[in-house]
Amino acid sequence: MIKLYGTAMSRSARSLWALEELGLKYEHIPVEVAKAKSPEMLKLNPNGHIPTLDDNGVVVWESMAVNLYLAEKYGKAPFWPATPEQHAHVYQWSFWGMLEVEPHLVTILRNRVFLPPEQRDAKADQAAVEALKAPLKVLDDHLKHSSFILGNDFTIADLNVASILSLAMMVKLDFPAAPTASAWLQKCLSRPASQKLHNMK
Ligand SMILES: N[C@@H](CCC(=O)N[C@@H](CS)C(=O)NCC(=O)O)C(=O)O
Structure with missing residues (x-):
């Protein structure tokens, strides 16, 4: 099991x-x-x-x-795509999410939610909001050319990147400068498998 x-x-x-x-x-x-x-x-x-x-x-x-x-x-394909070239892009976007996006979101969460108020650092929070703009523009520009990260289908790359960006929901942080990425994120998070998480411990 x-x-x-x-x-x-x-x-x-x-x-x-x-x-x-x-x-x-x-x-x-x-x-x-x-x-x-x-x-x-x-x-x-x-x-x-x-x-x-x-x-x-x-x-x-x-x-x-x-x-x-x-x-x-x-x-199975398309969720786990068939070719090494597509796998390369799955790894690329998954590592990108972990390394280029998640640390900034964690800084924001720590300074808005997790740390006791006296330890929160508004400057670090603002710097993280600023730092997120460049990777979000990369994603936004990429998604202007395809419905999902690897093309026409939802794949593990979308799941991985969307799950990282969903951390922003916890602090109601939206991305007005990245409307295409925002619409894609909502599309991913509205999938039944993602919605099921709301009823889990
Ligand atoms: N890079 C790790 C991070 C895992 C991580 O830090 N998880 C947190 C919860 S979101 C945790 O276990 N914290 C417990 C602790 O640090 O004591 C991953 O993505 O799995």
Whole structure:
């Protein structure tokens, strides 16, 4: 049985979305963020982070690695595309999301939600909002030429990038300068598999 450890109120949401999108049978163990460093969880993921996947003994951590593994092992084209060239673009956009976008969104979330008010840094928040503009323009320009990231079909690349950008929803941050990317994000998040996450622990 596939097991996914991590509450849907965390980055585990992106792997739950992948499991749902693939229509897999799995057990969800909704480990809270505060319990990610419990002795049992550290045995599975020595970083003490969620999500962690256990696919019948194959343990994988790092949310993007989990999603790419699930898509490659259980997905079919177009969701997991057929060619190495398309795989290159799946990796490109997934790593881009993790490295060029997510850190700025995390800075914004920390300074608007997670840190105690006295530790919040308005300048760091504003710098992160500014820093997001360049990668968002890259995505916006790219999506002017195709419905989804790799072309006409929703793929794991869309799921990975949309799940990262969905962090912005938590602080009601919208992207008025990137209307095409915003419309694409809403289209991705309205998929039934993504909507299911709202009813998960
Ligand atoms: N790069 C990792 C980050 C995982 C991560 O930091 N998860 C947070 C929850 S969103 C966590 O487990 N925090 C618990 C802790 O740091 O103690 C991934 O994408 O899987």
